[in-house]
Amino acid sequence: MGSTITEKILARAGGLDRVTPGQNAPFRPDYMIAYDYPGYTDVMFRQMAEDFGIDTVKEPERYVLFIDHMTTRNDEREQRMHDVTREWGRRNGVAVHEGLGIGHQVSAELGYAMPGRFLVHFDGHVSGLGAFGALGWGVRKDLLEAWVTGAVYLDVPASTRFHLEGRFAEGVDNRDLIHHLIARYGADACAHQVMEYTGPGAEAMTIDRRQGLCAMAMFTGAVSAIFNPDEKSLAYVEKVARSEYEPVCSDPDATYAASHTVDLGALSPQVVLPGSAKSANTRPVEDLVGTEIQHAYIGSCASGRIEEIRAAAELLKGKKVAPGVRFNVVPTSQRIYAQAKEEGLLDVLAEAGARVAGASCDFCVGYASPLAPGDKCVSTGVLNISGRMGSTAAEIYLGSAYTVAASALAGHIVDPREVLA
Numbered sequence: 214m215g216s217t218i219t220e221k222i223l224a225r226a227g228g229l230d231r232v233t234p235g236q237n238a239p240f241r242p243d244y245m246i247a248y249d250y251p252g253y254t255d256v257m258f259r260q261m262a263e264d265f266g267i268d269t270v271k272e273p274e275r276y277v278l279f280i281d282h283m284t285t286r287n288d289e290r291e292q293r294m295h296d297v298t299r300e301w302g303r304r305n306g307v308a309v310h311e312g313l314g315i316g317h318q319v320s321a322e323l324g325y326a327m328p329g330r331f332l333v334h335f336d337g338h339v340s341g342l343g344a345f346g347a348l349g350w351g352v353r354k355d356l357l358e359a360w361v362t363g364a365v366y367l368d369v370p371a372s373t374r375f376h377l378e379g380r381f382a383e384g385v386d387n388r389d390l391i392h393h394l395i396a397r398y399g400a401d402a403c404a405h406q407v408m409e410y411t412g413p414g415a416e417a418m419t420i421d422r423r424q425g426l427c428a429m430a431m432f433t434g435a436v437s438a439i440f441n442p443d444e445k446s447l448a449y450v451e452k453v454a455r456s457e458y459e460p461v462c463s464d465p466d467a468t469y470a471a472s473h474t475v476d477l478g479a480l481s482p483q484v485v486l487p488g489s490a491k492s493a494n495t496r497p498v499e500d501l502v503g504t505e506i507q508h509a510y511i512g513s514c515a516s517g518r519i520e521e522i523r524a525a526a527e528l529l530k531g532k533k534v535a536p537g538v539r540f541n542v543v544p545t546s547q548r549i550y551a552q553a554k555e556e557g558l559l560d561v562l563a564e565a566g567a568r569v570a571g572a573s574c575d576f577c578v579g580y581a582s583p584l585a586p587g588d589k590c591v592s593t594g595v596l597n598i599s600g601r602m603g604s605t606a607a608e609i610y611l612g613s614a615y616t617v618a619a620s621a622l623a624g625h626i627v628d629p630r631e632v633l634a
Contacts, residue, residue: 215464217372218441219407222348222461226331234371234470239364243330246339247356248279248316248574249298253335257357258301265361272363273306277325279316280309282574285581314546314572317341317428317514322548324453328442328460333359338514338595340435341428344420345450346442346460348407351431370436371470372407372463377414379478384630386524387418387426388516388593388613390475392483395432396495398473404434406470409463414477415440420449421518428515429595482629485611487597498616501626508590509534509621510602511614512543512570513577516593519549519556521614525567526558528618528632534566535624541582543570567621579603591620 216224216231224232226240247254261267270276278298283291295311302309313319317338320326328346332339337351352358352365359365375394381387394402408430410423418426423440430438440446442460450458482498511517511525525542534540542562544550550572553559559569568582575581577594583603584590590602590609597609612620615629622632 214468215466217407217409217467217469218346218439218461218463219348219370219372219409219437220467222329222331223369225329232369234369236369237366238369239366240331241364242333242359243275244277244325244332245275245356245359246277246279246316246320246325246332246334248281248336249294250282251294254278255294255297257360258297260357261361267361270305270307270360275363276305276307276360277320278302278307278309279319280311281315281319281572282578283580284573285570285575312547314544314548314550315514315574318424318518318545318549321345321424321449322453322546324450324455327450327454327456327458328446329458333365337431337436338428340430340437341424341514343427343430343437343439344423345446346440348437348439350437368405370406372409372467373403374409374411374469374472376412376472376474377410377418377477378412378474379414379476380417381477381480384615384628384633385480385482386521386613386615387422388429388611389480389483390477391426391429391432392485392495392611393480394475396483398433400432401434403430406435408433408435408438409469410438410440411463412474414475416443419520420445421520424518425515482613482616484591484616484626485597487599487608487610489598498612498626498628501610502628504589504610504626506589506591506610506620506625507537507539508584508588509538509540509617510543510576510590510592510594511617512541512545513594514545514574515595516614517543517545517549517572519552521593522549522553522558522562523556524614525618526561528615528629529565529567529622530561532565532622534621538621538624539582540567540621541570541576542567543576544572546572577602584609591617591626593617
């Protein structure tokens with residue numbers, strides 16, 4: 214009996230010949246990642262020192278810190294928090310990456326996301342690194358265990374396979390796919406599992422779309438998502454890898470909890486109603502056409518990559534954002550920002566009336582450009598729960614970059630295929 218790519222990665226991380234779903238064992242992450250945020254890293258720093266007597270970590274090269282939240286106001290509170298992180302990193306010899314963009318994207322750009330590697334974070338969107346054949350797992354409260362002991366006890370997850378066929382139609386992308394999967398199979402369809410994407414549709418999908426797709430895995434109940442490494446992902450990693458790595462792939466006779474086939478060409482634009490990304494909240498875009506908006510946002514760890522910025526620029530070129538709509542476009546990293554600038558995309562967006570900001574998580578969490586009571590926003594952010602982007606009396610609709618950009622032009626939710634046509 215064969216093994217899935219997830220089982221192979223965990224077997225190596227656990228020093229075992231083989232693992233099976235449900236097996237509990239300590240696994241040693243290649244990298245333990247975090248971003249500084251009140252109540253998370255500052256608490257872990259204090260607990261490590263006061264509760265465990267750890268003044269300096271033994272293997273600093275395995276710890277990675279990012280400063281990507283609370284970076285836009287430049288006030289005293291921000292600086293105090295970041296100073297704590299900078300000082301802890303300096304004292305421990307741990308890398309602190311600041312000013313480069315959202316950590317889940319920058320982790321890939323800096324070569325941490327190598328095929329076959331196991332990475333943990335307290336934030337579940339680290340699953341986006343599965344685009345490169347790495348296993349990124351959000352362990353949240355158990356991250357302290359990893360930071361203190363160097364390993365973390367986990368139950369080996371089963372995997373559900375999504376065999377993708379065809380290609381996305383114009384105006385449809387990975388966000389429409391993940392919301393379709395949630396609507397079709399349920400918000401707990403992959404509870405404590407890994408979503409594994411295979412098939413010709415997966416192979417045809419670009420790295421940008423793979424990252425965005427994997428980053429949203431938690432909304433099916435999954436602990437992560439992953440693609441088997443191929444020429445596209447290996448070509449990316451080969452340019453940035455921090456060390457040698459050994460790619461692994463699922464065996465043909467691997468066992469899955471379930472297997473589903475999806476025709477990408479049959480998908481249409483999807484929009485998620487305010488409240489959460491649960492299955493019952495997802496609607497075809499045509500059901501919501503005409504819903505007035507005051508805000509539009511492209512960005513977050515699951516969006517804002519170069520393909521999505523190109524899509525927005527394609528839709529907005531020679532046009533103007535509707536009066537009364539604030540349209541924020543936030544590239545996921547400074548590298549992507551620079552590429553978009555070099556391609557002339559930022560000029561197109563600015564001329565259309567969009568506001569382009571430097572890479573940060575602050576717009577997605579409502580720290581920058583917060584929504585006011587009564588506002589309606591269409592967004593590529595990762596969450597649309599009450600208060601996520603500002604006032605609890607505001608409403609957030611989730612959709613693809615195509616849907617967001619087209620709606621910003623119209624002043625209300627619109628089918629992007631009509632605008633592209």
